[in-house]
Amino acid sequence: MSTRPTAGSGRATDSEAVCGARPREIGIAVTALSPRAAPSSEPNRPDPRLGSYSDAPVHVVTPCQDDPVNTIAGIRWVVTGAAGNIGVALRRELRAAGVELVSTDVRDVEAIDGTGDRVTVADLLDLTALTAMFDGADGVIHLGGLSDEADFHDLAEVNVVGTYHVLEAARRSGVRRVVYASSNRVTGMYSTDTLVDADMPARPDGFYGVSKVAGEALCRLYSDKFDLSTIALRIGSYEQQPSTPRERATWLSHRDAIAAFIAAMTTDEHHAVFYAVSANSESWWDRTAGERVGFRPMDDAADWNIPGDTIEPQGGPFATPSYSLDRMRD
Template identity: 40%
Template sequence: MRILMTGAAGGVGTLLRPRLAREGRVLRLLDVVPLEAGPGEEAVTADITDPEAMEAAMDGVDAVLHLGGHSVEQPWADILQININGTYVVLEAARRTGVRHVVLASSNHAVGFFPRGEDEAPDYLFPRPDTFYGVSKVTKEALGSLYHDRYGMHVTCLRIGSCFERPRDVRMLSTWLSPDDCARLVEASLAAGGFHVVWGVSANTRRWWSLEEGRAIGYEPKDDAEMYADKLIAEYGEPDPRESPHSLVGGAFCGPRYDVENLTTGG
């Protein structure tokens, strides 16, 4: 089996490379940054917005894990070209070459302005993006839905929370997706038929996002951010779920720092 991973030089891609390695599997790593391939890997330097390069990168591929694109807020023109058009180019290249399974890295920022309540934030939550970046994730999910319904592609969209080796602040006690659980989620998604939107979160004690759809496709998280709680609370204090950045799904992305007037004009 050969899996094309776009954005392989990024944070999540770097964490996943060793965790997705399997006997009989080849990871084809693609990024605009040159990468050195290790055992069981192939490296491709290409831009996800280049149709010819992406179609060539799909040769012999069985599934795509699309992580490529800006991972934080950027000016609209950059988001439009890289995140939105780039996703279209990836999906169209997959369609044209007959690739049937695609996993799309969406984000909690697709629904960032959804408020915290007493119940878990449900699966398939209606879009409420908090930034242009969040809009690009909504569009990514919409494109995935289109390519499933129109072309029969199997697509799973992962609304990823905070994927790091360990939670970095008290908010992440709720939103953390451990690297090992991220790999478990990707494995389940690569095998899932149909179209799915799944929360990318670990089995955190303080989690307030649903795991129902993830478990429906075979994802069973094993990690809990609570093991880091004592140290983080000693440093930052106990979080108040009624106050920012804990009161909205998107956290600080919902604040004025990300107003369009405050964005830089560069790439």
């Protein structure tokens, strides 16, 4: 094991790419797609939602016969960052749909069940271990890494080199597809009156966003050069419900998050980048690329009538100089 900071050392404040960063555990009762049971605070903002979500409402959407979820039973997927918020919720849904899982993180992972979820502790810097783990898998969902701003050297090692190892291990193992958890923070420096699409130049709002831009570039390279299918999700603010002015535009509901990942797993596209964000009335990101891969979100932050003005640019407080400088090592 490496002695570098684990994914648990970063502060998960805007949980677009929650991934084993020791985020608050969830106990939600959210059903994304029947018949199965279906993080991102503003920095330094007290969050009353810490703790269990066991009283959350249940949302049920009955799938049509050609629902993509009906095509994934019996296949095997590896999930990195499996102990994080999204990892736990997604694995629960995938197991309910009959997907065989290999769940890995840098910390202990609790299995969803005792039959189809093999759990293991592994480091993203161990290419040999990843290659062996990926053998026989149909795909990899890469959630692992540091999930917020940190010292650049740590981000480069964990998020950039770690993502390279995931892609290279997938190539060596003959994996068909890697689904990469990117972040909306790759374009956080655009103004809030700009509708950003996935083909526009990256304008990251910090070093964390830079690490995700590098991850997306690696995905593009492996698709173009090595014929590995890669689908990158620029994840919005993953919350049970929106609670800040920024989240009126960036909110990603739990059930829409599940739908985004299933779309990424099942699309016919060889390579794609899209924003995983709910169908919010206030929108900063074009959802056309998501529609092309079959992602059709259902929830809208406007239903919560959140007051207040947003902070420029789109990254809001994450885009301030202090948010990066305070996390640098001397």
